[in-house]
Amino acid sequence: MIATILWLGLVVFGGRSIGEQATPFGVTSGELLWTVVIAGNWVLDISGVAWMLSPRIPRWGGPRLQRRLAAVIRYELMIGISVLALIPIFWMVSTSLKTLPETYEVEPYLLLPREPQWGNYPFLFTFERFNVLQLFKNTSLMTVVNLVANVGIAAFVGYGFARLRFPGRNLLFMLVLSSLMVPFIVRIIPLFVLFSGNTYILQDQLGQVFSWTIFFESRSWAQNTYLPLVVPEFFGAAGSSALYIFIMRQYFLTIPHELIEAGRVDGASEFAIWRRIVLPQATPAMVAVAILSLQGSWGAFIEPLIFLRKVDLHTLSIWLSSFRSVQGESAIQWQYGMAGGVLVTLPVFILFLLFQRYFIAGISLSGIKG
């Protein structure tokens, strides 16, 4: 695996001018050499794994040597797979720094731009159709509001399910979990009708036809807002709210009974117990929920696509998808699409680096996404 990567690296960065002599096999000596090295490397990798797995293959050398060999093979596989995982990200960054002609060059194929075009990034903010600064504002606002809603609601409801006994609790909690099974489109269509006042297509064409629709005579308050993307979150009824409630509940279950009991003996109300005693203990779980919620809202695509039909209301993800949906390949300017991708990804990557532990804790608790 390593040899394959080395060879690819050499070919890509150094050209193919290694060993040009002809050999009887119809290929150049360099190619022959590399073929042998790469094939040998793969044979070693595969037989190494087989050797680690199967007891039938005789052991030689001491246990220390065996452990070292196993470690070498493991590292090799880990490095090789890392390259596979990271290549598309590298490619995104590299393309984002190219000029337009460079993205279309095939001979020679350019893995790195000749001269990094840092100007691609500021240029994104000069697009006429989309005001990217506005998009950043929209997306961050939605993300922050949803974060507050999700953390607050999950902590509140989760505590009810974890530590307060009431009839039907387990049944209701099963209902919470089973709501994960409801397809998002089943929730979105009625939501669309409910909030149709803020979709400009309908609003322009239909005026007040919908005044019968549920809830409100005048829907002007709901026009041109993010309400359908935000309101369900405040009721623990958005796509992944159930997971957040689940995470908080599991965490609350680990808080010692004595703490809560002590609060009750002191005559504190359940709300005060939750606010003063339980919440301060639950920071790790709240951070996990906050991060998952943040990541989810930041990259949300379907809901904004359906509910926000005015360009100045769009989110970053809609903007990015527009790079792709321009008809005709020639119209695509990949360097800007990739630069946009970097811009959108950067905040979540930084967040991941800072809070990696909570990210992973949240996911192993809930098994989200995928």
Add this chain to the structure above:
Amino acid sequence: MRAPRWTIGRREAVWGFVFISPWVLGFLIFSLGPMVAIIAWGFTEYDILQAPKLAGLENYIEIFTEDEKFLKSLANTAIYVGLLVPCQVVIGFLLAVLVNTKLPMAALFRAFYFLPTIMPLVVASIVWAWVLQPELGLLKFLLEDTMGIPTPRFMVDEYWSKPGIVILTVWSSIGVQMILFLAALQAVPPHLYEAAEIDGAGPLRKLIHVTIPLVSPTIFLVIIIGIINSFQVFTTAFVLTQGGPLDSTLFYVLYLWRKAFVSFEFGYASALATILFIIIMFLTALSFWVSRRLVHYEQPES
């Protein structure tokens, strides 16, 4: 003595309902209500311009007898799920086995494998649209131009468009499966391995007879989540191929989305949504039924 205890219990119950009340409201308004509405609208003709008109079973009759795209999209989705979920389980498990080690730097590699998962799905999709691009893409260059391996034209070829989306999805979701399997692997009690070693079991035996039964609840979890999520695939197909080439990536929800939000046939779309919901419920129930026989749940030690 009895009355006050009962009151304490009742007080707690009242508080319990207070705490869960936001969720109850949300459930009624944003989950149960919509479900009822969707089922009801399925029997109507509803173009959102006028109030729904009762149409009986017309939508369903049209879906099952005339609508070729319904069958096509359902088949597409089934193939996609059938390709994707086994990949997620197998690759996720192998990755977890690989990084389940105390060797130095293992945490770094775990973070590397997790990075694609952090990326917003839309970004991952356009990046892969560029990597898989048939003439200029990186994949074509690395495989075909340098190694001479013929590369399928992933986004243009009718038969390779679904595998293309599967590759993208595996890449962008494998971190989650890896983390889940890793947690399960680390929860396997070491004494079981020791016992197996005493019985003369080698690594492969240990894998088959100890590890896999003990992580089977996680395998089950990954499969269920995988089925529920991948049956609703939308974003990747929307960004990468928009349903093409030749409707080969017209997945169920993409088709439903077109019916609802492009041609505004809400009654028809509601009927489609009802069918989707039934399918997902059925598949989940089926997996639970199968898992009762296959999944090994460790008895908690008391």
